[in-house]
Every structure is written in C-alpha cells, then in structure tokens.
Amino acid sequence: MSVRRRVGGRDVLLDCSARFVAGSLTAVVARNGAGKSVLARVLAGVDRPDAGDVRRPARSAFFLPERPPAPPGLDASRLARALAPRLAPPAARTGAASRVAPALDALSLGGPPDAPLDQLSKGSLQKAHLAVAAALRPVLVVLDEPFSGIDADALGAALDLVRGLAAGSSVVVLTAHRPVPGVDCLALTDGRLAALEPAPPAYLLDVFPSARAGAVLAAPLAAAGATVQAAAEGLLRARVPEPALPAVLRAALDAGLEVRRLVEDVDAW
Template sequence: MRRLTGVAKRYRRGGGPVLSGVDLDIAPGDVVALVGGNGSGKSTLARIVAGLSRPSEGTVTGTPTIGYLPDRFPGGQRFSALDYLTAMGRIGGLPTATGRARARTWLDRLALAGGPDVPLATLSKGNAQKVGLAQALLTEPDLVVLDEPFSGLDPDAHAALGDILDELRRSGSAVVYTEHRADRARGWPPRRTRRGHGPHRAAPHRGSGGAPAVPRRDRPRGRAVRCRRRRARGRRPRG
C-alpha cells in the first residue's frame, strides 16, 4: 500500500536531518502509531506518509487514496460544519448528495456539539477536531493519516474514535497516527511486530497493557514507532 525506504528530511540545505534512515512498510489493515514528544519529527513523518511533504532523501512508493487530519484544524472559516464537509467531499470527488450524507453520518457518530449546522468559527478545540476527523474519513480512503487525532477529545469521543480505528482496519484500510503518549499507543497491541526504523533509526515499540476488549485474533495489526528529538541547525520541526 505505502512504503518508505531510506527516508530523510532536512528543512535547510546544510542543516541537520529532522528524519533519517526511515524504513516503513504500511500494508492493508495496519495500525501504526508514531510516538514521540514535541520536535521529534513525527508530524513531519506523517506529512511524508500522506504525500504532503517530499523527503530530502529516500523514496515513497504506493498510490493509495489518502485521508489526512492536520495537527491544527483551520478554524474561523465562514462555513457551517456540514457545508465545509460537503465542499471537501466535492474536492475529493464525491457527488454533493453523497458527501452531505456521509458528513451527517460522521458528525452524528462523533457527536458534534451543536449539530451539523453549527458555524466552524464557534467550535471548541475538541469539536473542531471532530470536524477534522470527519473530513479525513469522508471519502473512505485506503490510508488514513491522523496527526494527534485524540487531542482535545472528550472521553466519549475518545471511545468513538477507538471504535472507528478498529472498524477501519477490519475493512482493510490502514491507519497511521501520531501520538505524544506511549500509554495510549499501547492500547493498540500489535498482532505482529516487524523490525523497522523510525526517525533516527528508532526501533518499533512493542505495545502492552491497556488492550481493547476484543479477542486476540481480532486485535489490530498495530505497531508503534518511537520518534526521538534530535537537535539540529535550521528550522525546527513541527510535532
């Protein structure tokens, strides 16, 4: 589906790498967590996976359809949540009626406060995050890339998102998401862990504990890749 080989990223010529030696193979049904603190390069890696940033070195292959949630939702726009998602659906190739129906379904599933006609400019961080998640899922993509998807969500929305991620991998979609907290990533224990490299040759972190209440054979085939911050000259990475 998507493969990164020897990927490195520099923001300024002559500056140190934000990412180096990243090898990542994403297959249908995979759930991959990119775990690390601020400045570790996990958001940069997510953008490369999503095709929104080019690596300075290495290759990215595979052409899945992709849904992407940025780490900062563009709030303050003069749209209602429903109108915004309908427009994004049209950009993604959906007929207006289909996009509108799917938008209503996702906003209802995520329990958007104020309903689908609420203005984007009035949304709290958590409710804006729900609209962003709906946008990423709207076109039913093969690969969903989510940057800090749990940020700002209330407990009910946390649970709903966990169910959604599980449904995605069961349907054969792959999920890559960034996360500050290793304990939350451990909530998705891997069925199988393969050796690989994250930023700066970080090894995958084997999850344990906090497992969802599903049979072992049905648990997501998940991996957590640790991202570590490296001090480098030049522009500081986001996330």
C-alpha cells in the same frame, strides 16, 4: 516508504523506513520534538523528503494536522462534499456528505452538526475532521495527534471511528505521545522507526461512594499494578489493567458499590 528529512538545519528523519498495507492501523509513538509531525507531513505528501520516496496510492491522502484547519463558511458536511471528488474512492463519493452527521453524533460534537468549522473548539474541530474522514473513506489517512483536544468521554468513540476506517481497507497512520491500546505501534527514535509492543488494554472504572471504595479496591488494584485516585463528585476512579478487571469488579459489587462508568483507557494518549 524510506526517507530522510532535514528541518531547520537538523536531521529529523534518518533512513526512516516502513511499509503500511491496506486495512492497517498504525500509531507512530514519540516524544515531543522527535519528528512525528514531520513524518506525518511527508507520509501524507504535504512535504517532500530530502532523500528517498514515499510510495502511496495515486489518490490524495486525507491529512489531519495537530492543529486542524477551519475553513470559513464550511461545516463538516460541506467540507466532505468539497473533498469527495479528490479523496473519496468512487464507490464512497455518493452520499459522503450525508454520512457526516451520524459520525458526529457518535463522537458527541456538543453542538449542531452544521456548526461552522471556524467557530469550533480544537477538540470539536478534530471530531469534525474525523467525521469527514469516516464519510469519505479515503485510501490513505494520516492523523497527527488526532485525539489531543478531544474530551475523555469521546476518546473511545474516536478510536472506534479510526479503527472502522482501517477495517474498511484504508491505510491509517496516526501519531501519539504514548502507545495506543490494542494498536500496532512504531517508535520514532533518533530519526528511525522501530517496532514497539502495543500497550496492553486497561480500563477506567468509576465507583461510588469513594469513602468505601478505597478500602475495597486498594488490595486488588495494588496487586495488579493499577492506580487509584479521587475523582469529582465523590466518585473514585481507578485505572485497571485488563487481567485484573474481573476481580476488581467483583470486589466492588460484593461491597455494594455502584459502578458508574467503565470505559477503555485512552486518555493517556
């Protein structure tokens, strides 16, 4: 891909070049207004560049815009069935619709799997479309801020699903405001793409009770550059960089604190 794109009289993409290979997962990271959505639409073939070209597989791309479509009269399984002839590789067409429900279950849709798309919230709609992508296994998947409305408890599962698409040989490109932990990242700045170091993994740790947790965890967290804040229902939540995790867990357990939850921190996307 090497493209230029002008929108509203403004050059948004300038000699924007990148190469994405099968089995790769890449996050394009930029601030609001930098052109992430413009790039996503060009990459997916929804919009044409003003100059240059995008060499993509002949089969159409699966494109999830930041505001997902909600076709009336369709649920996720019916959508997968409708899209399978155009988007799914031949080997993935059979049974595509039947693979939607397990993906929705992993994402905790919060409703029946046959819920009409036009009755879902933004976050649930994003989950439904991600489940459809997982069922279809397209050659190219372009996701524009796909986790912006998803609840924190489901973000890890959503990232696992996206990683699974790449592991299955799809080319997966997503956009985000911040680096995605453990994912190859490109920065979009001044209309150009450049390599960006992926964010080091970090975790969210909830311990109980918060009154005792503050004193126990303050020192190792501060030394590791972590942040601590009060959470709901008497819990204390700490964001812990991966290198500090063993020491923090040991300090909490030695103090008799109850570890309520430990998940990868993906809430910053």
